[in-house]
Amino acid sequence: MTESERKSGLFVIPGDRLGVIEEFTSGPGTYVEDGIIHAQVTGRTLLDMLNRQVSVYPIVEAATVPQVGSVVTGMATDVRNKNAILHIFKIGDKNLSGAFKGALHISGVSHGYVDNMYDVCKSGDIVRAKVISTANRSIFLSTVDKDLGVLQALCSMCGNLLEPANRGMNCPNCGNFERRKMAPDYGKDKTREGEGNEN
Ligand SMILES: [Zn+2]
Numbered sequence: 001m002t003e004s005e006r007k008s009g010l011f012v013i014p015g016d017r018l019g020v021i022e023e024f025t026s027g028p029g030t031y032v033e034d035g036i037i038h039a040q041v042t043g044r045t046l047l048d049m050l051n052r053q054v055s056v057y058p059i060v061e062a063a064t065v066p067q068v069g070s071v072v073t074g075m076a077t078d079v080r081n082k083n084a085i086l087h088i089f090k091i092g093d094k095n096l097s098g099a100f101k102g103a104l105h106i107s108g109v110s111h112g113y114v115d116n117m118y119d120v121c122k123s124g125d126i127v128r129a130k131v132i133s134t135a136n137r138s139i140f141l142s143t144v145d146k147d148l149g150v151l152q153a154l155c156s157m158c159g160n161l162l163e164p165a166n167r168g169m170n171c172p173n174c175g176n177f178e179r180r181k182m183a184p185d186y187g188k189d190k191t192r193e194g195e196g197n198e199n
Contacts, residue, residue: 008047011059012039013067013134018054027055066091066100066131066139073151074102076125082106084117086127086141102139104129109143110181119179126152128183149183163187 012018016039018030026032027048029041039045042065043058066072066088074086088100104127109120120143121127128148129141143149153162153169160173164186168179180186 008045010045011043011137012045012056013042013065014039015068018045018056024052024054027053029056029058030054064091064094064096066102066134068131068134070131071128071148072100072102072131072141073126073128074100076104076121076127077123079117079121079123081117084121084123086129088139100139102129102131102141104141104143108132108141111144114181120181121150122153122156122178122180124154125150125180143181147184149181149186151183151186151188153178153180153182153186161187 018024018037018039021032021035021037024037026037027046029039029043030037031040032038037054039056041056041058043056046055046057048055070091072086072088073090074088076084076086078085083106084104086102086104088102089096106114106117106120109117114120127143127150129143130145130148131139132142133140154160155162155171155174155176156178157176158171158174160171162169162178162180163172164182165177168177169182170177
């Protein structure tokens with residue numbers, strides 16, 4: 001946090017730097033590590049200039065906000081050549097009531113070179129990704145790790161659920177062949193099937 005940003009009411013997430021112990025004392029919702037005061041909870045800063053104390057007032061439960069390292073599940077929308085947006089509806093195994101948007105860039109999809117996001121995911125796909133940055137309140141995602149990627153994909157010709165095939169995906173309905181960055185448990189996530197489970 002730079003000098004000019006030091007004010008009350010800033011939205012912060014756990015780990016954000018709030019100041020150093022030479023200038024502030026650590027108030028509720030903060031912790032000190034190596035002389036640096038960090039936010040302990042997601043919330044808004046409160047600077048008490050009189051007592052030179054910095055606090056964070058929680059505004060949401062930390063568990064319901066995607067944080068760096070969180071594994072999230074979302075639906076791909078706005079898929080373009082080099083990037084895609086995920087509407088995140090799940091963090092870990094917790095379903096969210098609201099939704100967060102996360103951005104996936106072509107440089108963060110796979111270990112190998114990929115030149116087209118359409119070979120990774122398409123709009124409507126259910127994708128598992130990891131949060132790699134929440135800087136400036138924007139959520140940036142990666143699907144590089146091998147347990148990440150598309151969990152369910154629909155044929156872009158007919159809308160049928162695609163099945164894994166040799167080096168890609170196959171539509172059992174119309175025979176269309178497409179590519180995805182598949183998660184190893186592709187097809188096992190029942191998110192899209194909703195109420196269909198027996199129990
Ligand atoms: Zn099809």
